[in-house]
Amino acid sequence: MVNTKTPAKKTVKKKTGLLGIMVADAKVQKAVLARYARYNTTKMRLFSFTPSDIDWERKKITGLHRIDRNWKKGLFPFPDIIYNRCYEVNEELIDRLEAVMGKNKCFNHINHLNKYEMYGHLCQSLKAYLPDTIPYDKNTAADFLMTHKLLYLKPCLGNKGQGVYRVEMKESGQIHIGEHHIQSLFIAQDLSQFLEKMDEYLGSTPYIIQQGVNVRTLVDRVFDIRVLVQKNRAGLWSVTSAVSRVSYSGCFNTSLFEHMYATQDFLQYLYTPEKAQALMLSIHDVSLQAAQSIETNGSLHLGELSVDLALDGDDRPWIIEINGKPQKNLYKDFPSYGAAYKLPLEYAHYLRNRPS
DSSP: OEEOSOOOSSOOOOTTOEEEEEOSOGGGHHHHHHHHHHTOOSSOEEEEEOGGGEETTTTEEEEEEEETTEEEEEEEEOOSEEEEOOSSOOHHHHHHHHHHHOTTOEESOOOSOOHHHHHHHHHHHHGGGSOOEEEOOHHHHHHHHHHHSEEEEEETTOOTTTTOEEEEEOTTSOEEEEESBSSOSEEESSHHHHHHHHHHHHTTSOEEEEEOOOBOEETTEEBOEEEEEEEOTTSOEEEEEEEEEEEOTTBOOTTSEEEEEEHHHHHHHHSOHHHHHHHHHHHHHHHHHHHHHHHHHTTOOOSEEEEEEEEBTTOOEEEEEEESSOOGGGGTTSTTHHHHHHHHHHHHHHHHHSOO
16 A cells, blocks of 8 residues: 655655656556566666656655555655656656756656657668658648558557558559558548548548558468667667567557567568578667667657567568557566566666766
8 A cells, every 4th residue: 555645854865876767647656666666676766756746946756665665655856867657748847857957867758759750860871661651741642642552641649559540542443441450441432532531530630641561461460570679787779679469360450469479489480590580680770770760860868669660571671660658568478578677777777877
């Protein structure tokens, strides 16, 4: 049970280092903190808090921590490092925190990533691995469909495959529109009807149009490759895990998956061991380059992200999407689960101790 009584006046001292994990909702504070505390191999003290727990006037934060096997609220100084686990956070809040704590003391400061902005950052060094992508606009959507025949329309700030539409122009000229499933939600008879229907579906939400890739499938099921890339105790990008999600039959959205496998094992089912190993090396390399490119070109301070890839019929990897707040529960049945929680803490320890 969490002790929610008024915190004691005595402030918790930093001692060997203090790491604050910022979450959006007080209801998840205990669960989030417990998972990270379990894998904390640093000597840093951990506490969790929400943005509303910050007392700017006193420069103190009311946070939850575990002491003497009990969960208690305490009054903390501004920590050495903040690990942002809020999906949506105001950049002004991060700037204000770092004005007090120092520059680059809050990592993953932006993790709700704009898909079109990410495309622009990645294009500078990885264009060969990216499907053509443009902002949705009625004036260009028809030409883009005529050129590529298969498109995916995605909200710029969407996640988990929500609001994604698959659009395919058939040889007959009919345009099939699907949501989650390849089976048509609506069939437009011409470009004018297609645009009219998409305006109805999309409303005023900013969208991108992404060229469709003819991806390799497993018994007519779509699969992807999600690579978790995190900074390690040396402050360098490294691959923590790669898993492959296999969709339900007739579904193009791999967020709605039926099976999930370690990608290394999954590729060995599809290819010879030598081919699988070569593909894994390529996937790791592209994912590490993507993380570096996003951080450098986007002027972001990140400690982790995940890269979604797909293989086409020629076994070429394509970057489909970048996720700024990885879903770590995906890895709970894999050996990498603990590392997914441990590495951000080790990176925080690195940030605290590196020379200014």
